[in-house]
Amino acid sequence: MARRRKGLPIDGVLLLDKPKGMSSNHALQRVRRLFQARKAGHTGTLDPMATGLLPVCFGEATKFSAHLLDADKVYRTRVKLGETTDTGDAEGVVVERQALPDTLDRSAVETILERFRGEIEQIPPMYSALKHQGRKLYELAREGKTIARAARCVTVYDMRPLGWERDGFWLQVRCSKGTYIRTLAEDIGAALGLGAHITALERLETGPFDSEKRLSLEALEAMSDDERLGQLMPIDVLLGHLPSLAVEAPVADRLLQGQRASVPDAALALAPGATARLYRGESFLGLVESTAPGEIAPRRLVDTSALVPG
Structure with missing residues (x-):
């Protein structure tokens, strides 16, 4: 006798505001349990350090989630200069330090940023979910292994500074799928001769969705079952293009x-x-x-x- 599938057959799309320090899969499972949903999946991993927009698809909507995986994204990030880490972000170990000037030359940064607008090549980081012979690269990286990675072409449609600090700056980046913001920051730091890593990363947009309707786990937990169901958008919002x-x-x-x-x-x-x-x-x-x-x-x-x- 076939085993009965657990959970409710809920269908739709939810815009989750993923908190810092939680993996995308953990956040997904928290939401799935709240809705008691039979089937759910997200539409593009955010690193544990990252926050922001994580669309969650329920039921039949999971059939069309690839359309968001392929979509353009918008991020806000803080680039810290003077230090390079093994992961490209603040969760890694500092592997190199450079002395910073007393005052950051904003015009020099703007000039360097121009090099990274448009089509660029990136070498994916070792601390990523890409696979090599069936294993994720970050698993190999944690074992101290480094695998040769081929450069990939991505597109930075727009990139502009949002704020300046002595040891870094904030950026907003609109980019194509497959763009690693950590790698972008590292490459900018290398071009400046100062090294860099990111200390904050927030996804603001993905495909047709922005941050206006995203909901935190705390807000969802405070709702009744009917209120939560009322937050779901129809399946075809994924396919408006x-x-x-x-x-x-x-x-x-x-x-x-x-x-x-x-x-x-x-x-x-x-x-x-x-x-x-x-x-x-x-x-x-x-x-x-x-x-x-x-x-x-x-x-x-x-x-x-x-x-x-x-």
């Missing part, structure tokens, strides 16, 4: 059975290979792909029998 396509019930039924369907009028604007959100009335059904002019096929659909509105 994609075009939408509404179909009648017979076409929707065909697609939900895994078959292609003809929709000559509605799909004319979709180029072959394009992906669109699928709706039957007001109900979101998932994603479809244009396979030919006037024809679409299911790509990633929700289990409509399991959907429970948030």
Whole structure:
């Protein structure tokens, strides 16, 4: 006999304000227990030291979480000059120190920052969740091992100072997926000849979401069950960047059975290979792909029998 799955079949998206000193997975499990949810996942790890926006997907929403993993991000960070650590942040051990000038040359910093705007190459840090032969790099780093890592191309769309201090400065960075802010700070410090690491990191935005509606664990714990459920956003908020396509019930039924369907009028604007959100009335059904002019096929659909509105 199959074991009954534990938890409630809750579906939706929550914007969590991850606290400092807690891993993203620990924060996720705390939220999952609060909602008594059967299934939940987050959309991009924040380091334990980092704080800020951590979208959590419940139930059927987890099928579409990759769209946020690939999204652009905005961070606020404090760069401390004069010290380099083995992790690139304040949780690491200082491995090198440099004497700082009496006054930080802001124009020199601005000049260096310009080098790191646009497409740049980064070598991922050893203290990261990337894997080498099935093991996470940070696990190897803790054993004192260093693995050669290939440089990766990332994009810094915008980077501007927010405040200046004698031993460093605050930055706001808008960047592409895969950008390591710790590495960015280290590279800026190296270019200045002073060394650097970050002492604070906060994620302000990810994809379509900003910090306006994020909720702390304390706020969620103080709510009733109904109040918590009222904080959930619908699944399709993850997919607002994609075009939408509404179909009648017979076409929707065909697609939900895994078959292609003809929709000559509605799909004319979709180029072959394009992906669109699928709706039957007001109900979101998932994603479809244009396979030919006037024809679409299911790509990633929700289990409509399991959907429970948030």
